[in-house]
Amino acid sequence: MEVSAFLKGMGLGGGLIIAIGSQNAYLLRQALKREFVLTCIxxxxxxxxxxIGAGVAGMGQLIVGAPALLLWIKIAGAGFLFWYGLRAARSALNPAAVATVDGAAPAIDRRTVIAAMLAFSLLNPHVYLxxxxxxxxxxxxxxxxxRWYFAFGAMLASLLWFTSLGLGARYLTPVFAKPRAWQxxxxxxxxxxxxLAISLF
Known part of the structure; x- marks a missing residue:
């Protein structure tokens, strides 16, 4: 029973985490730039x-029962995602603003990366859902x-995925040696x- 619950949690957790989203996209970008990768992971x-632990412990029912809280989370998340989308679009349209793997562009500081990674991890309502x-x-x-074996399975899937994405991105370095790839x-x-911002409403 425990093994079955663990595998179920790992499979379902992995399926949800691997799906492309703002968190994965930002981690991939930082990994390709080789800036504070371990911190992001x-x-x-x-x-x-x-x-995941909070959800299994019963917090999920509290969120479902508080639609007003979920609405404000959606508004904040949509605003942040739209703002970052504009930044990414500007970089894509402006070759001079595109970062390169060899570090030609100035690196951002750790606090900025931490704040952004936390925002992508916690301001996206899809994460809570x-x-x-x-x-x-x-x-x-x-x-x-x-339920706890299920939770541990989902947590392990998260650890394996984010570690693989963050550390495995280095193998894409030759591809992103060209500014066009960054665009x-x-x-x-x-x-x-x-x-993602539109899908919240």
């Missing part, structure tokens, strides 16, 4: 672990200690951000 994993509400409700249905990436990121 740690933030992504810690946020997921806390949210996926981790706290969906995983929490399914995990809460597991018998006995099965395409920023264009895709802009579309993802706009689509």
């Amino acid at each position: 740690a933030i992504c994993v810690i946020c997921d672990v806390v949210l 996926d981790t706290v509400v969906l995983l929490g409700s399914i995990g809460g249905q597991q018998a006995g200690n099965g 395409i990436l920023d264009g895709i990121i802009a579309l993802v951000m706009f689509a």
Whole structure:
């Protein structure tokens, strides 16, 4: 029973986490720039672990029962995603503003990266719907200690995915040695951000 719950949590958690989103897009960009990659990975994993644990512990039911809170989270998240989408679109349309892998563009400081990574991890309502509400409700249905094995499976999926994405991006370095590749990436990121912002309402 415990093994089944663990595998179920890992499979469902992995399916939700791997789907392209603002969090993954920002982590990928930082990984390609090789700026504070481990910090970004740690933030992504810690946020997921806390949210999944909270969901399995029952917080998901509280969020579902507080539509006003969810509305304000959606408004804040949509505003942030739209703003970052505009930044990405500007970078895609302005070759001079495109960062290169070799560090030609000035690096941003750690505090800025931490703030942005936290925002992408916590201001996107989809994160709460996926981790706290969906995983929490399914995990809460597991018998006995099965819900915690389910949670651990989902948490492990998060750790494996974000570590692989952050550390594996280095193998794409030759591709992103050209500014044109960065323009395409920023264009895709802009579309993802706009689509996510619109999908919240």
